[in-house]
Amino acid sequence: MSDKTPSSDGIRYVNLYESQDKIYTRKISGFFQNIRRYTGLPLIAGFLLLPWLAIDGRPAVLFDLPARQFHILWITFWPQDFMLLAWLLIISAFSLFTVTTLLGRVYCGFTCPQTVWTLMFISIEHFFQGDRNKQIRLAKQAWGFDKLWRKSATHSVWLLIAFITGVTFIGYFVPIRELLSGLLPYRDGATGMLRIDAHPVAAFWTFFFMAATYVNAGWMREQVCKYMCPYARFQSVMYDSDTLAVYYDAKRGEPRGTRKAHSDFRKQGLGECIDCSWCVQVCPVDIDIRDGMQYECINCGLCADACNAVMDRMQYPRGLVCFTSENQLKTGKIRFIRPRLFGYSAAVFIMFSVFSFTIANRSPLSVDVVRDRGARLYRLSGGTVQNVYTLKINNMDSEDHVYNIALQGDLPYQLKSYRPSLVEAGEVFAVPLRVFVNKAEVSSEKSEIVFVVTTQDQPELSASEQNVFIGPAR
């Protein structure tokens, strides 16, 4: 019900969800826009190419959920490496905190996928529909051929990019060649209907991410940053008065006002801001930086580019809107060395060093031994005591190996009928083991036993696991 329509019971209902007006941004070029382009392009290229690259015959990056293996370049993470993955996320979070403390929300403005894809979609819109004013005119124009082809071309290219994004994203979870060939429709000879061979789950998520990309980058844009992204909400706690962010120098700019070219604005009692509103027209989140720091600002620097262009035209010094800090605006000094920044950097450095050391020294072999639950505690046979175990050999290497098993511990243990066999790369090989020892040697109910597994072709690669051997009570 509209907020203007009183209901029959006399109560006026108010709609708290205000509909958003579309933001038409002005095209701008400049230093920060170039940085956005040159950081965005390698990120997009990396995102698109990585699933196609192969290392040792497998995709360079593949999050293989059914096999519970994450392949990232030359490293494979296993379920037991969950802690390492958690550390990787913690290190990434602390790196983000460090960058935010130093440079504000530059991650949001320059590298966040939402921003990068939105910039790409806006560029396509500018290409087919023209700059800000043309787009506003086109939106008001009645539907005709001109409007139809421009809008259709824009949305067709958006959908194509969204499809490529969806396929690529799911290509990190399913080998991309398989996925893509499975998504190509063909006509079924028996039924005459169009079919695809891709797994329904993979197909669903591909089209889901395609739709999410189209909606987020094409329609929702800044609303994702304003209302959906949690980082936008808590980033302000990482700011301090020395954090570099985009500010308007009110001392220089105010009082703002229009003026004639080459006039002496100081005599008119004006500051350097000519109130042209270019800084607002280029802003992807539609805020006025002259109103001060606002939580919506993603620190993209486009308003600084726009204002610098205006300053050049007016032959005023650049930097009325620029990357600076609250302290620098007050005192003219930048302070880089400060306790919070030092703390974050030290934490990232230490965590990264420990993480790299752990990865570099990680053994590609692990073993696990469990006593057979179904078996009796021990078995007496022909003057020997026998225990049964299941040994799991986890070959986390990129090559197949054959493993030898040796037994150590309190007693002279012997293995019954174990024949070394090939364990494939990435395979978890479970082998039942029957261990026996002469009854006369058994002196206590529980004895220590150690299973030592050694790689046949690389004897230095070994792993061991301790367990207990149960014998009759003395």
Ligand code: SF4
């Ligand atoms: S105010 Fe400036 S820096 Fe902030 S989002 Fe808008 S254009 Fe980018």
Ligand code: SF4
């Ligand atoms: S672009 Fe610069 S001069 Fe123009 S309104 Fe913004 S701050 Fe003022």
